[in-house]
Amino acid sequence: MSSVVILADHSIIDTAPFFLPAFLVVAVLVAVVVRDRRRQRREEAEDAADAADARDDEGDRAA
């Protein structure tokens, strides 16, 4: 019976149009958020480094 496609069955491709658009849109949104959070963290790290540098400079001047 292996050469028989049973009736109560169908290809996975059939359902793709039902969910792929939503999945793609969600993927794009998630990518945007992740990139933003990464940039936010990097900027915070840079700000912290700048602040530390500024403190070092002040320390140098004081010395």
Place this chain on the structure above:
Amino acid sequence: MAAPVEPKAAGGAALDQIAIATGGAAVLTAALLLGGWAHRTGRTQVLATAAASFERAKPTRGLPGWVGLPTYAAMVSLITALLGMYWDISLHISQGRDEGPLANIAHYPILIGLFGIFASGVLAMVLPLGREKPGPAAIRITEDWYAPVGGVLLAGAGFYALLGFPLDDAWHRVFGQDVTLWGPTHLMLIGGAGLSLVALAVLDREGRLARQGSTGQTSGRQYLYRGMMMGGFLIGLSVFQAEWDFGVPQFRMVHQPYLIAAAAACALVVARLWVGRYGALFAVGFYLLVRGGVAVVVGPALGELFATVPFYLGEAVIIELLAVVLARRVLAFGVVAGVLVGTVGYAVQYAWSQVAFPLPWTPDMLAEGLLSALLGGVAGGLAGALTVLGLWGRLPRPAVSRSLLATSLVLVAIAVGNALVYTVPQGANAQVTLGPVRDGAAESLTVRMDPMSTVDQPTWFTVTAWQGGDLHVDRLVPTGDGSWRTTEPVPVSGDWKTLLRVHEGRAMGGVEIYLPADPALDASLVPADPSFTRPVIPEHEILQRELKPGVPVWLFTVGSIVVLGLTLALVLSLAWGVGRTARCGPDPVRGLEDEDADRQVAQA
């Protein structure tokens, strides 16, 4: 995959449909992504203009465009999905399984509707421009892009519903097609849509918070707009009852009382308090208009089956009356409303079921049904009260809110869990005698149960025939000598699947009367002989012949847990969203006090 043996299986036509659907999907994806990008980068004003027009349109005038436009789009999508859902269920009952997601025309409105809900949520997220946040609770997407919580929830609810499609497909692959509404993945498809109304209510609140109360929306329009939303919420919470609406429930009867009570108590408590005086009655009116309209379109207009509605007016009157004395103590109001809906409301529904439902409630399930309705009513009333407090920005502190929500969920779980437990009558047989067969239908059927105590005081005892192009639900009547007989001719030929259904107490079972051969399932013909004795067997072996045998129980358990986890995630996300916006302070226009409600009703 080799060539199909059945011409109806998957031929060239299906490929055309796949091409069309894939093309449509590509256009939708591109439209959402490009449209959103162009809007946010100032390359197009189309979305902004459309949204602005909704700021001027009734009844959302005065609310920000990122509330009005997505709310309208979501409401239209919800009604489209609802129509598709009832049409689809009706088709499955009268025609049986379909050969794939695209082979059934009613799947298209469901797909369009669910995608529309998702797209409306994305629209609400994309629309607000500039550094001005859409309300104080908004969620940061990027440095200069904040999305309203309601938009994120709406997109999430739509996404959860759409996630039902691939999971449903996987489910059918593993377990075979489950021709019942209550397959776990089917519940995702309808549950996501039903719960999206909570997201819309949150979006409404954020719009008001963003305008700091100066929306310019008259209280009459607000009444109309919120009343429609709560009518929609009642419809959304009622879709789980659909198998009972048609008269082919595959689960115990005591599910129906808690389903009705929970839906009524939750939606109508919110409707009465959030919409205003007579809000519960207004919501039921909207429910009857839309849900009744869908029943008429699917039934008489499209020539499919008619789906009965519960009598929610009873619960609405109860809640309106209760509000006269208790409206100011919201949590107490919710709980007492739940108790009344579960008792008085249950009595009204009991009477209504005798005239309206294909399978009326019976003394057999009276007591357990009452407990079931009480559990559902209190759970729903509590959830409704919490929702209202959240929408007013007056939630109790988090620990209290959370434990109350948990209580509500546990009560629902008890009601569901209890009702799911059933037994199959052991060693019971049915002696069936057919009357003369004409045009493929037996004029009558006489049934004698052995032992006779199997149908002492049955909840239902019917001959049910379906999937032969129509549905027959024939309640048997006792003949007086211990036998039972049918009241109308019984189809016993062609594609019909005809069985005897027995349900008493926790016992449920079925007896094969006539089943066609089904080569695809390797199932052979069960002929309706002139007289035969056949055993009572688990019903799903007859009703869901498509289920694959030999799938291990643990696999079913794992599958169910995955779906349950996703569902809890959606419910908790909605609760989180209500809580997040609630903590941004009281509703600036919590204006619908009872004093001026009459005037608002007049305006509406």
